[in-house]
Structures are given as structure tokens and as C-alpha cells.
Amino acid sequence: MPRQFQHATRGSTGLVGSVLFVGLLVVLAGVVGAAALDTADATHDPIRPTVLSVSVADETVTLTHEGGAPLDVRSLRLRITVDGDPLAYQPPIPFFSARGFRPGPTGPFNVASDPRWTVGEEASFELAGTNDPALSPGVRVVVRVYDDDTPVAVGRTIAS
Structure with missing residues (x-):
């Protein structure tokens, strides 16, 4: 039985690590997306040639x-x-x-x-x-x- 407990602990650690990694990617994608939208709002419309x-x-x-x-x-x-x-x-x-x-x-x-x-x-x-x-x-x-x-x-x- 101690052997099954060790095996179960290892499996849950990998699952927790994967969930944290996916969460980190989602947060990073949100930060990059917000920065891109902020930059797009700051640019001016191109001036037509005169x-x-x-x-x-x-x-x-x-x-x-x-x-x-x-x-x-x-x-x-x-x-x-x-x-x-x-x-x-x-x-x-x-x-x-x-x-x-x-x-x-x-x-x-x-x-x-x-x-x-x-x-x-x-x-x-x-x-x-x-x-x-x-x-x-x-x-x-x-x-x-x-x-x-x-x-x-x-x-x-x-x-x-």
C-alpha cells in the first residue's frame, strides 16, 4: 500500500504542474493581448497625401x-x-x-x-x-x- 500512495502522489503533482503552466500561459496571453490593443489605440490614422x-x-x-x-x-x-x-x-x-x-x-x-x-x-x-x-x-x-x-x-x- 505505501507503494500505491507514492504513485498517486506523483500523478497529482504532474497534474497540478500542468494546470499551473496552462494558467501561466493564459495570464501571459492576456497581458500580451492587452498591450497589443493599447498600442493599436495609440497609433494615429495615416495621413492622406496632400x-x-x-x-x-x-x-x-x-x-x-x-x-x-x-x-x-x-x-x-x-x-x-x-x-x-x-x-x-x-x-x-x-x-x-x-x-x-x-x-x-x-x-x-x-x-x-x-x-x-x-x-x-x-x-x-x-x-x-x-x-x-x-x-x-x-x-x-x-x-x-x-x-x-x-x-x-x-x-x-x-x-x-
Whole structure:
């Protein structure tokens, strides 16, 4: 009889070990699954490509929406550099009158216009003499467009 007792103890130890191992695997799978779902929620939707062209004539900067999804200018931010130097005053789009700019921008950059900027539409503004550096012929102008903090497009041109 002592021999049967030993045999029964060994069998139950293996069973308990197997149950603990399966339980550990279930907990580990739950932790990995929760981490994967948390990571999936934290990722942002991909941004659809947007194509903008830039032209500069005299002190006027014109951007044309060439392709991509419509943009809401109320959430856009422009950052302009001239030969690598940022403008002293960046345009606060949409606006009508702002420091460093002549009043009355055109298209969706004007606060009185439809804020939805669609393919084919132009938007422009003119720098005032109080903004620096000036847009003289031959300077390299780079316009970076952000939707909140997400880059949307970059346009480069040489002022004429």
C-alpha cells in the first residue's frame, strides 16, 4: 500500500504542474493581448497625401491645393523660411489683419472665406514691410504646412 500512495502522489503533482503552466500561459496571453490593443489605440490614422504648390511674386506668397483630401485651414499652421531663416511673424491662418502681413489674404486664408481648402483652390497673403526677411527675387522660400502638429506638406520655390 505505501507503494500505491507514492504513485498517486506523483500523478497529482504532474497534474497540478500542468494546470499551473496552462494558467501561466493564459495570464501571459492576456497581458500580451492587452498591450497589443493599447498600442493599436495609440497609433494615429495615416495621413492622406496632400500636394501643395508654392509661388512667390514680389511680397505675395500663393499656395495652390494640387491634390489630396480637403483641408480645414482652422487647424492648419504655416511655417515659412526665407533662405533658411524663419519669418519674424508667421501667418496666423485664417486671418484678415495680422502683424507682419498686409490685410486681406485671399481664398481660405481669409477669415471671411470658407475654411475648407479643396483641390484647385488658391490661397495667398502678402508680407508687410515690417516682416523680416524680405522676399526679394532669387531667395529660396520654404513653406511647411502642419495640421495641428502633424506635417501635411512642404513647398519650395525661388522668389521671382
